[in-house]
Amino acid sequence: MALLSRYGDKAKLIAGGTDLLVDMKNEKINPQYLISLMKITGLSYIAEEGDVLRIGATTTLRELEESQIIEKRYGLISKAVKCLGTVQIRNMATIGGNICNAVPSADLPPALVALNATLKIVGPNGERTMPLEDFFAGVKKTKLSVGELLKEIIVERPPARSGTAFIKLSRTAEDLAIVNVAVRITLNEDDTCREARIVIGGGVGPTLIRSREAEKLLLGKKMEEELVKRAAEVACTGFSCRPTSIRASPEYKAEVGRVLVKRALLEALKKAGGVVEDDERN
C-alpha cells in the first residue's frame, strides 16, 4: 500500500501479468514501476462461509476452475472461467486482474455480476465495498482511486429455485468473446419469475451491460418463449459497440446478442426447474 501511494499513477499493480505484460510489450502502456501482488500472502483463497463465497483477488483462474465448491454451487463462475483463454493463461491470470483490467470483452465479470458479486476494496482510508456492477467506469477504467486495490470478491449463493447460464461466442476456443452472456433466473413457486439478472459482455459497450429493462419485462410473469424473445431483444438494444472491432461488426453483435440472451434465459429457466417451452433444438 505504501508503495502504491508513493508512486501513484507511475506504478501499476501486477498479478498474473497476462494482460499487463502484453500491453507493455505492445507499448500501449509504459509504467515506471510494477508492484507485484503475488508475494502478498492471504490474497489467494476460495472460502465458503454459509451462503457467501469469498475469493481472494490473486486467486488464479485455474484455481477457480479446479475448485469443487465453485463447480458444485457456483457453476456459472466455473463455466465462464473454462471459456477463458488457454490453460497456460489460466495458470497465470487472476480473478482480480480479470476484473481490474476492465477489458469490455472479459468473461468473468458478466458471470460475477449475474451472481450479484460485491468487491472489497482497500486503500489509504481503509476498506470499502462496492457492487461489481458499479465498478466499471469505461474501457480499461474502474472506480478504484489512486492507492486503492481490490482485495476480495464476495459472491452470494443463488437462492433456491435459481438457474444460471453462461454462453460465449468466439472465433476460436481461446479467443476473446464476440459476445458473452450470463444470466441468473430465480422463480416463484408458481413458476413466475421472481428475479432475473441479465448481463451481456464481450465488447458490446465500453463496459458490460446489465439490462434492467429486460429483467423487468420478465418479473412476475411466466417465462414463455415469446416473452423471453422480447426480453432478449430489449436487452440488446443498448449496445454501443466499437465499429472497428476486428472480431465482429456491431450489427452482428446485436443480432447474435439477441440469440444468446434468449438461449441463456431458456437454459437458466430449465435449470431453475421452470416449465420449458419446447426447445426447438431438440
Add this chain to the structure above:
Amino acid sequence: MREFKIVGKSVKKVDAALLARGKPLFTDDVTFEDMLHARILWSPHAHARIRDIDTSEAEALPGVHAVLCYKNVPRVPHTSAGQGWPEPSPYDMFMFDNKVRYVGDRVAAVAAESEEIAEKALRLIKVDYEVLPAVFDPEKAMEEGAPVIHDEPDCRQVLPLFYDPKHNHCAHIEVKTGDPDRGLNEADIVIEHTIKNHYAQHCALEPHSCISYLDPMGRIVVRCSTQVPYYARRIIAQCLQLPERMVRVIKPRIGGGFGSKQEIVVEDVCAMFTLRTRRPVRLVFTRPEVFVSSRTRHPMIMRVKTGVKRDGTVSAIKMRVISNTGAYGPHCMTVLGSTCAKTLPLYRCPNIEFIGDTVYTNLLNAGAYRGYGVLQGTFAMGIMMDEMAHAIGMDPVDFWKKNTIRVGETSPIFSALSEIGKGAEQKVDSCALPECIDQGAAAFGWKEKRERYRNQPDGPIRRGVGMVCTVHGGTVALLDASSVTAKMNEDGSFNLLISASDVGGGCDTVLSQIFAEALDIPLEDVIVYPTDTDVTPYDKGAYASGTTYLSGLAVIKTAEEIKKQILKVAAEMLNEPPENLRLEKKGVVSTKSGKRLEFGQIAKRAMYSKNQFQIAATASEYSHLHPQTFTAQFAEVEVDTETGQVKVLYYVTAVDCGTAINPTLAEGQVEGSIINGISYALTEEFIFDENGRVLNPSFRDYKIFSAPDIPKLKTILVPSYDPTGPFGAKPIGEPAMDGVLPTISNAIYNAIGVRLTESPFTPERVLKAIREKRGR
C-alpha cells in the same frame, strides 16, 4: 507391391529427441559476441514515391553501425521467389527502392548494437513521401487509368513470358482443349458461379530469421530459416553483386515454412549489413512483420461455368481467373498456372477453357503457400462438382467417381500447360482414387449420414455432410532437380549429405529410411546432414510437395552407385565375380560360396588396404513428370443458423500417396493440412482498413486454430504404388489442404441449403448468406 524392411515403417523422426530436449538447433539459437541487430523501417503508405530520405540522425546515434536505403545499395532488379533459374517470376523487386507499393513495404534498415538502438534509429529516419493514389481491387487495377504500381523502367520478365506492368498486369494464361462452347451447348444444365478465396498467412511457428557473418576468408556465411538454401545463395549473391562462391548458406532446423520461406525475405538485407559492417548481423522478424511483410496466399476471383448432362457427364469447364499478387509478383505466374495445370487434370472432361490473369495491387505481397493455386482451383471446381451433382440429382460420391481421371488415362491439360509454359505428355501412372472414395465414404458413414440429415427435424442447429476429391501434381516437371552425396565410414555407416530441406515435415528421416532400405542397413547407420551449400550438393529445396518423391529418387540412385562400389571391393576380397554377390543385412553375401563380408570389413579394406579409395557417390535426378497424388475428403458440419457459426464435427481424408515411406509422418502431413485448411476456411482472415493497412497482424487478432478447436479427424492411407516414385512413393505435403474449403462449403450447403462461394466462412458471412437466401 514390394515388401520393405524400413520403408513403410513409422520410425521416429531422426531429430525428434533433440527437438524435444530443446537443443539449440534453430537459426536464432546461436549468438556471436560482436553481433549487430538489424531492424527494418516499413512503409506507412500503400503507394508513395520517396522524394528524399535523410538518415543522418539515425547514423549519428551511438551504437548504430549502418543504415541502408535506396541511396546506398546497388539497384538490382530481382525476384524474391525461390525458384529455378531463370525464374518465371518478374524481376520487380529491389533491396530498397525509391518507391513503396504497400503498407509494410521496405523503406530502410538499421544495424545497431542492440535491437532497442536499431528501433530508436528507425524513428530518426526522415522520409519525404509523395503519396500516390493506391488501388486495392484487382479488377480496378486492370482498368485503363489505374495507378501504375510498377512504373519503374527496369522491372522485367527474364523469360519470354507475358508481362505488362503498365497495366498492373503481370501474368496471362490461356488454355483451351476440345470445344468448350460445344460442350456447354450439349449440356443439359449449365451452372455458373463466382468463387473467391481470401488472403492468408502461413503462420509458421518460427519467424523469418537470419544470422550472417564473415568467415576467416572473408566469405559471407548466411544461417537462415529457408526452404530453398541453393536458391537463397543464388539470390543473395545476385542482390549483393557477388559471385556465388562468396556466399555460403547453412540451413539449420526450421520451424515450419509452408511456402513462406520459399522466398528471400530477410537474407539479402542481413547479408548486406554483414558486407558493410564486417560484423555478424541478426535479422529476425517480429510476428507482425511476418504477417504483413513476408508473404501470403494469392486471393483469386474465379468465374466458373460448367455443363453437365443428365447421365452425369461433365461436358465443359470454363474458368476465368483473376489472381491478386499484391505489390510484387513472386510466383505470380506459376501459382496461376497451377490453378489450371495441376488442378484440372482431375476431371475427365475433354472441353476445357482456362483464362487467367495475375494483377498487381497495393496490398500484401502474395507468394508460395501450401496449395499453390491448386487450392484455389479446387475450391472453385469442388463447389461446381457438388452443384452439378445436386442439379441432376446424383449422389456426389457417384458423380465424382464418374468424372475423375483413372489409372493409365491422360488429360489434355498435361501437355497443354505446365507451371511455366507448354506441358509434357504424361499419363496417370497410379491412381487409387476410386478406392479412396469408397474407403473414405465407408469410414465416414456417408450414405447413412446423408440419409439421417436429410430427415433431421427443424431447428436452428443443422447438420450436413460434404465431400470433394483432389489431385495435386508434385514437383515442377522437367525443371526441378535433386542431388545427394553419400560416403561410407569404417564401421559400415554412411554420411548422407542432402540439400533437401527438412522444414519440419521430416524429410531427413524419410530420406534416411529410403537410403537404409536401398542398402539393407539399419537406420542408425545413416548419418544425415542437411544443408550447407559448401558441403551438400544441389537440391531444389522444399516446395511443390516434391522432396520425398524427387530427393528420394536421387537417394536411391546414389545408393545404387554405392552398392556398385561395395560389390566391386567385395568381389576383389572374395575373389568372386560381382554377379555372385548381393547385399544382405549390412553385409555382402555370395550366393555361390555362401561367404559373407561385413560392410565394416569392406569399408576398411577400401580405405586402408588395397587399391585404396573412398566409397562415395553423388547422384542426381530431375523430375520427368508431375506425380499425381489423390485424396477424397469428407466433412460433417454443424451450422447454427441463428449465429452463423459453423463447427466441423468430423473430417475424413482418404489419400493415395503411393507408398507411405513413413506412415506416421504422412498422416502428420495430411492432418496438418486439414487443420491448416479448416482454420483457413473458418477463422483466418486479414482485415484491412481503407488505406490498405492490416488491422490484425497478431495471433490475438488473426485467429488460427489451436488444439481445443481441432475436430475429430481420420486419415486413411490407401495402399497404392507409383512405378515412377522411390519405392512407389508420391508427394503428400499439399494435396490434402487443397480440398478443405469446398468440402466445408459443400457440407454447409447440405446442412442449410445455402451456398457459400466466398471464404472464409465466418459466422457473420454465413449469417448474411442465410439472410440473403431467405430474403429472396
